[in-house]
Amino acid sequence: MHPNSSRSVSAYLVFSIVLLVYLLAFTGFASTDDEQLFSTLTANLAHNRGYSALPLFGNDRLQGESGGVEPLHPILGIPFYLVAERIGLGKVQVLFLLPALYTALTAALLVMISEVKGYPPKITLLIGLIYGLATIAFPYARTNFRKPLAALLITIAILCFEKSVPPGKNIWENLIYSVSGSVILILSVLTKITTIVLIPFLLVSSFRKKYKMKNGTISKSVRLTLISGFFAVSLGLIFISILPKETLSRFNFQFLEYIRYTLPRIPHDHFWSALAGLFFSPGKGLFIYSPIFFLLFVPPFFRRYKKFEWIVYCGALLALASVQALIYDEQWWSISWGTRALLPALPLACLASLPVLDAGIQNKNNVFRFSTFSLIALSVLSQMGRLLTSDPAYANWVVQNTG
Numbered sequence: 535m536h537p538n539s540s541r542s543v544s545a546y547l548v549f550s551i552v553l554l555v556y557l558l559a560f561t562g563f564a565s566t567d568d569e570q571l572f573s574t575l576t577a578n579l580a581h582n583r584g585y586s587a588l589p590l591f592g593n594d595r596l597q598g599e600s601g602g603v604e605p606l607h608p609i610l611g612i613p614f615y616l617v618a619e620r621i622g623l624g625k626v627q628v629l630f631l632l633p634a635l636y637t638a639l640t641a642a643l644l645v646m647i648s649e650v651k652g653y654p655p656k657i658t659l660l661i662g663l664i665y666g667l668a669t670i671a672f673p674y675a676r677t678n679f680r681k682p683l684a685a686l687l688i689t690i691a692i693l694c695f696e697k698s699v700p701p702g703k704n705i706w707e708n709l710i711y712s713v714s715g716s717v718i719l720i721l722s723v724l725t726k727i728t729t730i731v732l733i734p735f736l737l738v739s740s741f742r743k744k745y746k747m748k749n750g751t752i753s754k755s756v757r758l759t760l761i762s763g764f765f766a767v768s769l770g771l772i773f774i775s776i777l778p779k780e781t782l783s784r785f786n787f788q789f790l791e792y793i794r795y796t797l798p799r800i801p802h803d804h805f806w807s808a809l810a811g812l813f814f815s816p817g818k819g820l821f822i823y824s825p826i827f828f829l830l831f832v833p834p835f836f837r838r839y840k841k842f843e844w845i846v847y848c849g850a851l852l853a854l855a856s857v858q859a860l861i862y863d864e865q866w867w868s869i870s871w872g873t874r875a876l877l878p879a880l881p882l883a884c885l886a887s888l889p890v891l892d893a894g895i896q897n898k899n900n901v902f903r904f905s906t907f908s909l910i911a912l913s914v915l916s917q918m919g920r921l922l923t924s925d926p927a928y929a930n931w932v933v934q935n936t937g
Contacts, residue, residue: 544649544659549642552666556634556675562627565924567593569678573626575600575608580615585780602789605781606724607680633682637675640682641666643689644884650696651885657892660910664891665884668913669824670872673920681877684729687722688736689881691715695740709762715740716766717773722878724774727784728857729878735850742842801863808859808866812873817932823872823920824880826913829887829894847886851879869929871920 564570567590574587585605591598611629618628641662648658665671675682694715698708719736722729774782783789813820821827833844858875859866894906923931 544655545642545645545662548645548659548662548666549638551663552641553634553638555667556638556672559676559921560631560634561676562624562630564626564630564678565926566677567596569630571596571600571603572608572611572678572680573629575603576611576615576629577625579608579778580612580619585778600780602783604680604724604727604784605777606721607683609777609781610683630676630678633677633679634675636682636686637666637671640671640686640689640881643686643693644881647689647693647696647885648888650693651888653888653892654896657888657895660895661884661888661891664826664910664913665881668826668910668917669880669884670820670874670917670920671877671880672917673871674874674877676921679874679877680725681874684722684726684878685881687718687725688729688732688878691718691722691736692881692885694718695736695743698740699743709765712740712762713765713769716762717769720766720770720773724777724785726878728854728875731853731857732850732879732882735846735853739843739846797860800860802860804863804866805859808863809855811866812855812858812876815867816936817867817869817929818871818873820873820876823916824913825916826909827883827887828909829890830883832890833886844886847882850882851876851886854879869932870925871928 564573570590570593571587574589575585578584578586578588585600585608586598587596587600588598590596611632614628614632615625617623618625644665645658645662648661649655653661666675671682671685692715694711698711698715716737719729719733723733774785811817811819814822816822830844830848833841854876855873858873862868891906894902897903897906920928
């Protein structure tokens with residue numbers, strides 16, 4: 535069998551398994567008003583009623599306002615909403631299927647990226663299943679949040695950059711992959727603006743790989759990067775220009791000025807508590823609710839590991855967490871099932887865990903193999919809790935029992 539064919543089969547298998555599990559666990563029930571907001575925006579856009587949330591006017595927090603949220607997630611739901619309306623299905627419930635689809639696709643793409651990186655088939659299959667079923671990506675695939683879409687776009691961009699690097703590719707093929715990856719990164723920002731902090735890490739990683747593959751011909755790498763950037767920005771601006779103006783309130787100079795003025799003046803008394811809480815808080819810590827990511831602590835002491843990749847992937851995760859901690863300083867204690875704000879960087883965390891996962895699974899020492907499989911099993915069991923209760927019910931239970 536041709537390697538590309540084998541890769542497609544592996545990715546399709548993971549996609550099918552993960553999506554089937556999501557369909558079995560599907561509820562179509564909103565647990566937050568943010569999910570209601572995204573559904574309302576899609577419905578209004580589908581019926582040419584503008585980018586408003588007037589049906590939610592009675593909500594004390596939203597009061598009928600869109601909050602200027604990024605447009606891509608609500609816009610992509612329009613055709614599914616209209617089809618469901620046409621054939622008599624639940625229109626809002628169909629929108630809750632999209633994050634499941636996005637997450638299953640992300641898991642499949644992680645399989646493809648892992649194979650491009652040269653990992654054996656059983657490890658590539660495993661990393662896709664781990665992302666889909668053993669991290670907080672699982673419970674949030676059942677919600678109508680935009681983070682699963684942002685994670686998918688980040689993963690597509692990584693795959694494009696990976697496929698632009700291997701030797702033997704001509705300049706045009708390399709350019710197409712590089713431009714595509716850059717455009718996808720722009721789309722990720724149109725999904726969730728905080729993903730902009732991930733872009734420098736991914737671009738630096740891509741540039742370094744191109745430079746190493748071309749035996750140090752840095753001038754060619756710089757030229758290719760500049761050309762790719764020019765085309766990507768041009769295509770991105772063209773796409774943005776066709777979006778409704780009211781959907782772009784967070785993509786103008788006034789908003790940038792607002793951020794520049796406001797962010798330094800927001801209290802940061804709890805920054806370190808907020809940052810630590812995103813990873814280790816019993817209320818929402820990423821490592822508590824996705825313990826598989828404890829593998830991230832091993833690579834610095836692991837000789838076989840490419841330390842630059844670990845720095846890039848973990849640096850991107852830490853940067854996203856730092857932005858979240860800066861913005862929500864006063865709410866550092868808030869509770870949810872894991873930290874969904876970090877979801878766009880979870881594919882990076884999975885890729886950073888790959889070498890340790892590979893070494894643990896294939897280790898001849900039974901203790902190492904057992905420890906690795908135990909960590910995976912614990913991570914799967916952790917997600918079961920979120921399937922059995924909602925965020926509000928869980929938060930209420932934690933507060934009442936722990937204060």
